Amino acid sequence: MQILAFPDYCAQAERLACRLGAPFGLIELHRFPDGESLVRLPSMLLDHVIVCRSLDRPNDKLVELMLFARTARELGAKRVTLVAPYLCYMRQDIANRPGEAVSQRIVGQWLAELFDDVLTVDPHLHRISHLQQAIPLANAVCLSAAGAIGDFLGKRFDDAILLGPDIESEQWVSGIAAQIGFDYAVADKIRRGDREVEITLPDKVFKDKPVVIIDDMASTGRTLARTIGLLQNAGASTVYAAITHPLFCGDAEAHIRAAGVKEIWSTDSIEHPTSCIWLDSLLSDAVRSIL
Amino acid sequence: MQILAFPDYCAQAERLACRLGAPFGLIELHRFPDGESLVRLPSMLLDHVIVCRSLDRPNDKLVELMLFARTARELGAKRVTLVAPYLCYMRQDIANRPGEAVSQRIVGQWLAELFDDVLTVDPHLHRISHLQQAIPLANAVCLSAAGAIGDFLGKRFDDAILLGPDIESEQWVSGIAAQIGFDYAVADKIRRGDREVEITLPDKVFKDKPVVIIDDMASTGRTLARTIGLLQNAGASTVYAAITHPLFCGDAEAHIRAAGVKEIWSTDSIEHPTSCIWLDSLLSDAVRSIL
Numbered sequence: 001m002q003i004l005a006f007p008d009y010c011a012q013a014e015r016l017a018c019r020l021g022a023p024f025g026l027i028e029l030h031r032f033p034d035g036e037s038l039v040r041l042p043s044m045l046l047d048h049v050i051v052c053r054s055l056d057r058p059n060d061k062l063v064e065l066m067l068f069a070r071t072a073r074e075l076g077a078k079r080v081t082l083v084a085p086y087l088c089y090m091r092q093d094i095a096n097r098p099g100e101a102v103s104q105r106i107v108g109q110w111l112a113e114l115f116d117d118v119l120t121v122d123p124h125l126h127r128i129s130h131l132q133q134a135i136p137l138a139n140a141v142c143l144s145a146a147g148a149i150g151d152f153l154g155k156r157f158d159d160a161i162l163l164g165p166d167i168e169s170e171q172w173v174s175g176i177a178a179q180i181g182f183d184y185a186v187a188d189k190i191r192r193g194d195r196e197v198e199i200t201l202p203d204k205v206f207k208d209k210p211v212v213i214i215d216d217m218a219s220t221g222r223t224l225a226r227t228i229g230l231l232q233n234a235g236a237s238t239v240y241a242a243i244t245h246p247l248f249c250g251d252a253e254a255h256i257r258a259a260g261v262k263e264i265w266s267t268d269s270i271e272h273p274t275s276c277i278w279l280d281s282l283l284s285d286a287v288r289s290i291l
Numbered sequence: 292m293q294i295l296a297f298p299d300y301c302a303q304a305e306r307l308a309c310r311l312g313a314p315f316g317l318i319e320l321h322r323f324p325d326g327e328s329l330v331r332l333p334s335m336l337l338d339h340v341i342v343c344r345s346l347d348r349p350n351d352k353l354v355e356l357m358l359f360a361r362t363a364r365e366l367g368a369k370r371v372t373l374v375a376p377y378l379c380y381m382r383q384d385i386a387n388r389p390g391e392a393v394s395q396r397i398v399g400q401w402l403a404e405l406f407d408d409v410l411t412v413d414p415h416l417h418r419i420s421h422l423q424q425a426i427p428l429a430n431a432v433c434l435s436a437a438g439a440i441g442d443f444l445g446k447r448f449d450d451a452i453l454l455g456p457d458i459e460s461e462q463w464v465s466g467i468a469a470q471i472g473f474d475y476a477v478a479d480k481i482r483r484g485d486r487e488v489e490i491t492l493p494d495k496v497f498k499d500k501p502v503v504i505i506d507d508m509a510s511t512g513r514t515l516a517r518t519i520g521l522l523q524n525a526g527a528s529t530v531y532a533a534i535t536h537p538l539f540c541g542d543a544e545a546h547i548r549a550a551g552v553k554e555i556w557s558t559d560s561i562e563h564p565t566s567c568i569w570l571d572s573l574l575s576d577a578v579r580s581i582l
Contacts, residue, residue, distance in 0.1 A: 035348035043389035057326035067392035098334035235526040284316035
C-alpha cells in the first residue's frame with residue numbers, strides 16, 4: 001500500500017505513512033484563476049492507494065477527490081481507500097422542509113461509488129447510529145478521538161470536570177471521564193439557526209474548579225463561546241476546550257478566545273495552530289485493521 | 292416540462308421559461324458558515340425537469356448540481372436536463388504531464404451520470420471536435436452564440452473588422468463575418484502560463500478602422516488586454532470586444548478597460564454588467580429540439 005495526501009493534509013499523512021512504514025506521495029494541486037482545479041497523482045501507483053484529506057470547506061475538495069479517485073483507477077489502482085478524519089455533509093440527514101436535498105445520503109453514496117473504504121473520526125451523526133447508513137460500504141469505519149483526547153488530558157491534569165456541550169455528547173464524554181477517572185457533566189443545547197444557540201449548564205458546582213469543555217467540532221464557535229461564558233459566571237477557576245475538529249469558520253476562534261478560555265487544544269484532523277493531539281496512532285491501527 | 296434555476300442564473304432562466312411557456316421555479320440555495328451547501332427543490336416536480344445554471348467558478352456549483360439531480364430523481368423526475376450555457380472543465384482534455392487528472396473526461400462522465408441531456412454554448416474544446424466525446428450522452432448539445440453576437444453587431448455597425456484571438460477561433464469568427472458581411476482576421480496566440488500569453492496581430496491594415504475582438508471567453512483577460520494594446524499601436528480608430536462568456540476572474544475587467552477598449556459586450560451566459568446579448572432565443576430553440 002501507498003499513502004497519498006493532498007497538500008492540506010500533508011504533514012499528518014506523512015506521520016501516518018511513517019507509522020505504517022508505507023511509501024508516501026504528495027498529490028499536486030493547482031487552482032486556476034477561474035476556480036477550476038488541476039490534480040496530479042504520482043505516476044506510479046501501487047495496487048492499494050490510501051488517500052488522506054479532511055473535508056472541511058468541502059466542495060472544492062470533493063470535486064478534487066473525484067478527479068483523484070477516477071484517475072487513480074485509470075492509472076491502475078485496484079483498491080482506493082479514503083482517510084478523511086473530518087468528513088463533510090454528515091449533519092443534513094433528513095429533509096427538514098419538503099424538497100431539501102438530504103446531502104448526508106447523497107454525498108455518502110457518492111463517496112461509496114468513488115472509494116472502496118472510508119475511514120473517519122468522530123463524524124457528527126444525529127439520527128443515524130452507523131456510518132454505513134450514510135456511506136454504504138462494508139468498510140465505512142468510524143473512529144473516535146476520545147482515547148487520544150483522554151490520554152492528552154490525563155497527562156495535563158490531576159483533576160478537572162469534563163463538560164459535554166449537549167446530551168448527544170454524553171456517551172463520548174463519559175467514556176473519556178472513565179478512561180482518566182475524572183468527573184463529567186453535559187449541558188443542554190438548543191440550536192436556533194446557523195449561528196444562534198441556547199445553552200443551559202447542568203446542575204453542578206463549577207465554583208473554583210477547572211473545567212474542560214469537550215466537543216467533536218468547533219464550527220462557528222458560538223456553542224463553545226456561550227458555554228465558556230456560562231462557566232465563568234458559574235465561578236469555574238479556569239476553562240479549557242478540547243475538540244476533535246478545529247473547523248473555526250470565520251471569526252470563530254477570536255470569539256472563543258474573547259469568551260475567556262485559557263487554552264484550546266484540538267486534534268490534527270484539520271491543520272490548525274491549536275492542533276496538538278495527533279491522530280496518527282489511531283489512524284494507523286485502523287488502516288491495519290482493514291487490510 | 293418545468294424550468295428550474297439556481298439563484299445565480301435566475302433572470303436568464305425566467306426569460307427562457309417565458310419563451311417556452313413553461314412553469315418556472317427557483318431552487319433555494321444556502322451556504323453554511325462551514326462551506327457546506329443546502330439545496331432545496333420545489334416539492335412538486337413534473338416528469339421533465341430542466342435545470343439552468345452556468346458553471347463558472349465551478350466546484351461549489353458542481354456539488355450543488357449533484358445534490359439537485361439526485362434529489363430530483365428521488366422526488367420522481369423522469370428526465371433531468373441540464374442547461375449550462377457556460378460549461379466548466381472543458382479545457383483540460385489531456386494529461387500534459389503523467390499522472391494529471393483529465394478533468395474534461397471525468398467531469399463530463401459525471402455529468403452524463405447525473406443528467407439525461409446537457410445543453411451548452413461555445414464550450415472551449417481544443418483537441419476534441421464533438422461535445423459527446425467529453426460528455427457521453429446522445430443529447431450532449433453544443434450551441435453557438437455566434438448568431439446572436441452577429442445579430443447584435445450587425446445592428447450596431449455599418450462596418451468593422453472582426454478579430455479572432457487565435458487560429459482556433461477562425462471558423463467561428465469567419466461565420467459571424469459572413470453573416471453580417473464584415474471583414475475579419477485572426478491573431479496568433481501562444482500561451483505561456485495561467486496569466487501569460489504572447490499575441491501576434493495578423494498582417495492586415497487596422498489603421499483608422501473600428502475593430503471588434505470576438506472571443507468565446509474572457510477569463511484572466513490577459514489575451515484581450517494584450518490584443519487591445521496591439522490594436523491601439525496599429526492605429527485602430529476604436530477597439531471593442533464581444534465575448535460569449537464573461538468570466539472576468541479577479542481584476543480581469545479592470546485590466547481590459549485599462550488597455551483602452553471602448554465597449555465590452557457579452558452574452559448573459561453569466562450574469563455580468565456587460566451582458567447585453569441574450570441567449571434565450573437560442574436556448575429555447577435548442578430545448579424544443581430535444582423534446
